[in-house]
Amino acid sequence: MSLEDWRSHIASNVEGPLFLTQELLPKLVESSRVIQISSGAAHQGKKGIRLYCTFKAALCMLGQILKDELAKRGIWFGIVIPGQVDTLVQAEIRAIDPEIMPMVEQWREYKTTGSLFEPEFVAQFLEWLLLEVHGAQLGEREWNIRDSEWQHGSQRLA
Numbered sequence: 001m002s003l004e005d006w007r008s009h010i011a012s013n014v015e016g017p018l019f020l021t022q023e024l025l026p027k028l029v030e031s032s033r034v035i036q037i038s039s040g041a042a043h044q045g046k047k048g049i050r051l052y053c054t055f056k057a058a059l060c061m062l063g064q065i066l067k068d069e070l071a072k073r074g075i076w077f078g079i080v081i082p083g084q085v086d087t088l089v090q091a092e093i094r095a096i097d098p099e100i101m102p103m104v105e106q107w108r109e110y111k112t113t114g115s116l117f118e119p120e121f122v123a124q125f126l127e128w129l130l131l132e133v134h135g136a137q138l139g140e141r142e143w144n145i146r147d148s149e150w151q152h153g154s155q156r157l158a
Helices: 003-027 050-071 088-094 104-113 119-132 149-153
Strands: 033-037 076-081 142-144
Touching: 003 033, 003 050, 033 050, 033 119, 050 076, 076 119, 088 104
Parallel strands: 033 076, 076 142
Antiparallel strands: none
16 A cells, blocks of 8 residues: 555545535535445455545544534435446456455456446435435435335335
8 A cells, every 4th residue: 555545545535525515515504415425345344445445434434423513504414335336447346356356256246147236226326315215314324225124215216
């Protein structure tokens, strides 16, 4: 790990979301909603993506703090784990040597079995959270797209 890698990861995974939210705060009114995109990697470190795991964990903690601070202003804050999405970044990851990142095999299997989510599906899920989930419920837990609990609330996401 280099200092440059460290700084790049903290900038994109922690500083970006923090300062974007901070910049938007003056424009947010009571009952506004903010969603932070997290990852299962925030809760379980994995070989080959230690910087990503570290900074997603930091972002998760930041999100918990922001949730409490924003609630005092009547702004609802939620944390979402969208799962593995079939993006260009995923394609690049699947091309990595499994010796360097053993979990690549799992992501390749997701692609082979059609288990990756399409970006449009994730967008629908986020839209459902922002528009249909009661504000107070938004911050009660992390919303993991793979959990079946929420699915009864949105039939159009099937």
